[in-house]
Amino acid sequence: MPEFSPRILPLLWRRSVPARKAVGRPPRLSVDVVVATAIRLADAEGLEAASMARVAAELSVATMSLYTYVPSRPELVDLMVDEVLWARALQSDGDFRERVTLYADRTFAMYRAHPWLAEVSRVRPPVGPGMLAEQEFMLAAVATLGLPVDRLNRPATAIASWVTGAAHHEAEAALLRRTTGLSTDEWWQQRGELWEDWFDVEAHPTMTAIWNAGAFDRGADEQAQDAFAYGLGLLLEGIERSASVERDDRVS
Amino acid sequence: MPEFSPRILPLLWRRSVPARKAVGRPPRLSVDVVVATAIRLADAEGLEAASMARVAAELSVATMSLYTYVPSRPELVDLMVDEVLWARALQSDGDFRERVTLYADRTFAMYRAHPWLAEVSRVRPPVGPGMLAEQEFMLAAVATLGLPVDRLNRPATAIASWVTGAAHHEAEAALLRRTTGLSTDEWWQQRGELWEDWFDVEAHPTMTAIWNAGAFDRGADEQAQDAFAYGLGLLLEGIERSASVERDDRVS
DNA sequence: CTACTTCCCGTAGGGTATACGGAATCATGC
């Protein structure tokens, strides 16, 4: 096997390496500047606005010049993602709940400041300082419960998935509000005729019962928030419970 | 407010309405055929392959002819999604756990047969028969626990989110394997130099401890499966527990 | 001044969705 080593790792970890001696024509830009500009554009107009052409134009440089700093666009996106992951500056000396709360708050704040994160796949994320700091933080948070090291991964992954999934979802809703000009509630109102013209009452008895009980009033975004907090609570309780059981087993 | 009513609803619910009298030039195709062709292309080559041009070519028709059947491409995607949602044929007379298991199995099977679902946003889904059948099924499943109707929505949403999120994630991994030609494990192997050349042991004590304990062996896809089953278990336990508490309260 | 290194960038090509307006094709009524 030819063991191809991707060019992205030195870029992701560029800050942990000392600057090279200056040789050859000095660069007009830097990776940091390119990434920061791309993030700024994506924040304002969505990920597609951070095209190679737009970023280059913003920096008064020809499109192809960017390829001196970044191998290709997917790598640029990786760098953008790890940058904002790292910027959360996750750190805490609190207990389990405090750490999870900090993680959730910072992650939601990140998605709100950078909604384009919802346009990026969370599978095979950039393995840079930001992503590794997140892993370390969540594993350390679960470790405060006293679980053995080989039992940390599952709970940490479950919590991170739930939180990130919810933040992702909310950010996607925000993007849709911007691109369509409609809030989620307005979008539902547009589909109001569904209930009068198309909905089959007999095929949906449970929904009809809920409707008749008047339990369908709250806005969609609120409901999503609600379901997130509810699910997170269940996960944390379950994890804490299994940890205390495990501790008792070890004592006896 | 002008109360715009979207043209997509009659298309989504086209099967619950009798065929119109034939007037004018008879159509060469039908909505069903267009949607089925688009699904077939997307199954084989990804959602982008189901472009208006490709679908039209597949049907030996000019691109613009499709616009007589479907208002635009986003609506076509909505129709594709609701079609495969509906095809799960969710139905069960079992208890809570059996219904949830059926839902999870069918949903994973759906994402495996149609991995392009992972390329579609789950926010503001098509409000067609397939999506409403899913809602009804999950709400009825939770109702078997004896909860009052105004308490069904939160648990149902939480379960559906967790299951769909996991299936979505798995499908995205499958798509990446196809487009990159690399499995998740091969992708990690490519980044093997991360640990030797870039990883900072002192900044990541917990990860290092796990590593030293040899608890990092299993493949990434396996771990994801594992975390999904673990989290689902916690959610179901928590929901069942709160339902039984609620029942006891009502009795006393 | 001569290497050597590195940055800068013009060109060219194949993809995408869809507004517009006119031609083609059918059922119906007389």
Add this chain to the structure above:
DNA sequence: GCATGATTCCGTATACCCTACGGGAAGTAG
């Protein structure tokens, strides 16, 4: 047989996207 109206069909034209290639430009070191 023919006019009418409804509906389907479709050619054209536009503005973006990413990036392989290769040569010119601008520095430093000796």
